[in-house]
Amino acid sequence: xxxxxxxxxxxxxxxxxxxxxxxxxxxxxxxxxxxxxxxxxxxxxxxxxxxxxxxxxxxxxxxxxxxxxxxxxxxxxxxxxxxxxxxxxxxxxxxxxxxxxxxxxxxxxxxxxxxxxxxxxxxxxxxxxxxxxxxxxxxxxxxxxxxxxxxxxxxxxxxxxxxxxxxxxxxxxxxxxxxxxxxxxxxxxxxxxxxxxxxxxxxxxxxxxxxxxxxxxxxxxxxxxxxxxxxxxxxxxxxxxxxxxxxxxxxxxxxxxxxxxxxxxxxxxxxxxxxxxxxxxxxxxxxxxxxxxxxxxxxxxxxxxxxxxxxxxxxxxxxxxxxxxxxxxxxxxxxxxxxxxxxxxxxxxxxxxxxxxxxxxxxxxxxxxxxxxx
Numbered sequence: 001x002x003x004x005x006x007x008x009x010x011x012x013x014x015x016x017x018x019x020x021x022x023x024x025x026x027x028x029x030x031x032x033x034x035x036x037x038x039x040x041x042x043x044x045x046x047x048x049x050x051x052x053x054x055x056x057x058x059x060x061x062x063x064x065x066x067x068x069x070x071x072x073x074x075x076x077x078x079x080x081x082x083x084x085x086x087x088x089x090x091x092x093x094x095x096x097x098x099x100x101x102x103x104x105x106x107x108x109x110x111x112x113x114x115x116x117x118x119x120x121x122x123x124x125x126x127x128x129x130x131x132x133x134x135x136x137x138x139x140x141x142x143x144x145x146x147x148x149x150x151x152x153x154x155x156x157x158x159x160x161x162x163x164x165x166x167x168x169x170x171x172x173x174x175x176x177x178x179x180x181x182x183x184x185x186x187x188x189x190x191x192x193x194x195x196x197x198x199x200x201x202x203x204x205x206x207x208x209x210x211x212x213x214x215x216x217x218x219x220x221x222x223x224x225x226x227x228x229x230x231x232x233x234x235x236x237x238x239x240x241x242x243x244x245x246x247x248x249x250x251x252x253x254x255x256x257x258x259x260x261x262x263x264x265x266x267x268x269x270x271x272x273x274x275x276x277x278x279x280x281x282x283x284x285x286x287x288x289x290x291x292x293x294x295x296x297x298x299x300x301x302x303x304x305x306x307x308x309x310x311x312x313x314x315x316x317x318x319x320x321x322x323x324x325x326x327x328x329x330x331x332x333x334x335x336x337x338x339x340x341x342x343x344x345x346x347x348x349x350x351x352x353x354x355x356x357x358x359x360x361x362x363x364x365x366x367x368x369x370x371x372x373x374x
Contacts, residue, residue: 005070006052006053006056006057007057009049009052009053010025010028010050010053011024012024012057016057018058021054021057022054022058025050025053025054025058028046028050029047029050032044032047033047034047034176034183034185035186062074116153116154116155116208116239117156117207117208118146118154118209118237119245120236120237120238120239121236121237121245121246122143122145122146122236122237122245122247123229123247124247124248124249124250125249125250125251125252126249126250126251127252127253127254128220128253129253130253130254130259130261132220133220133223133224133226133251133253134223134313135222136219136220136221136222136223136224137219137220138217138218138220140217141215141216141217141218141232141249142214142215143214143247144211144214145211145237145238146209146211146212146237146238147209147210147212147238148208148209148239148240149203149207149208149210151201151202151203151204152203152204154208154239154240155197155201155208156200156207157197157198157199157200158198158199158200160201161198162196162197162198163196163198164194164196165187165189165190165193165196166189166196167187167188167190167196168189168190168194170194170195171187171194172186172187172190172192172193172194173185173186173187173192174186174187174188209237218230220251221316222313222314222316223313223314223315223316224251224253224316225251225261226252228316229250230248231246231247231249232246232247232248233246235247259288261313263322264313264321264322265312265313265322265323265324265325266311266322266323266324266325267326268285268286268324268325268326270283270294270326270327270329271329271330271331272328272329272330274332276296277296277298277299277300277301277328277330278299279298280296280298280300281295281296282295282296283296285326287311287324288312288313288324289311292308296328300328301328301330302330303327303328304328305325305327305328306325306328307323307324307326308323308324308325309323310322311323312324312325
């Protein structure tokens with residue numbers, strides 16, 4: 001990325017307006033920020049490049065020089081020597097304040113103390129069979145949740161006593177220098193509280209919680225799909241004050257051997273013998289909700305699709321039903337006995353020139369190719 005031009009680094013056009021450049025910078029800075037990519041040297045270099053690009057392109061004077069003369073033209077115009085009042089620092093400060101809650105640059109406020117060290121919301125995965133997802137079901141959910149350790153009140157510290165974090169000296173932030181810029185980031189040891197465990201709680205070994213098992217039944221809605229989530233309120237982890245988070249159920253749907261699902265549509269491959277498509281036919285096929293009558297027009301092509309509208313899956317969001325789509329797969333005999341071969345030869349002959357469509361096409365081509373070598 002460091003070898004790209006500033007516009008390419010921020011992924012904007014050369015005529016981009018300031019608002020577009022600022023929006024692009026927000027996106028790229030969030031993507032490569034060291035807090036989100038700990039230990040990633042490539043992301044660190046990209047982050048530096050993004051800041052450098054924004055410093056120039058957000059300043060009208062520097063941008064004009066860069067557009068005419070490139071990076072070399074910026075020598076002696078403040079590049080690399082801090083931010084000019086016209087572009088960089090004020091904008092960068094406001095952006096990082098928005099992105100990181102006032103802690104992007106030094107001097108931010110200490111995070112409000114949290115007396116327990118686990119999240120209240122929790123998540124589990126639930127496996128569903130294909131038909132359970134298509135038609136819905138009532139499913140028993142077995143899971144574990146966290147409750148604050150009584151001995152340490154969720155702190156993980158012996159007797160619930162916390163001491164000043166030695167990593168950040170109680171500030172909740174540590175400072176990191178990158179080139180000419182200094183950033184403040186949340187202390188990784190105390191998570192911004194400014195306090196840390198001096199001695200681990202014996203009851204929970206410093207975790208701050210104990211786990212309990214529970215089960216309940218939940219209605220799985222018709223049409224739910226793989227990757228969907230269901231929120232069950234007040235079934236998550238429990239804080240020391242008794243407040244409780246939510247449980248999120250992530251759905252995993254098993255695939256069916258024959259029915260292929262794509263969103264709310266269902267695909268079914270139907271094998272047909274070549275004589276069926278040549279003569280046309282009508283057969284009964286299995287649908288999601290019962291039998292369907294499939295009419296096969298004469299001369300149907302291989303992989304041709306026939307659609308049964310509204311015979312697919314009901315939308316979990318209530319937007320009607322998808323389609324049931326049949327895809328034709330033409331099959332031919334693996335071998336022929338003497339009688340079958342004779343019959344096919346007679347059929348071939350009965351079609352005359354129509355049975356050899358390649359002859360008309362290739363006749364002119366042979367003459368053309370020969371003419372190339374005269």
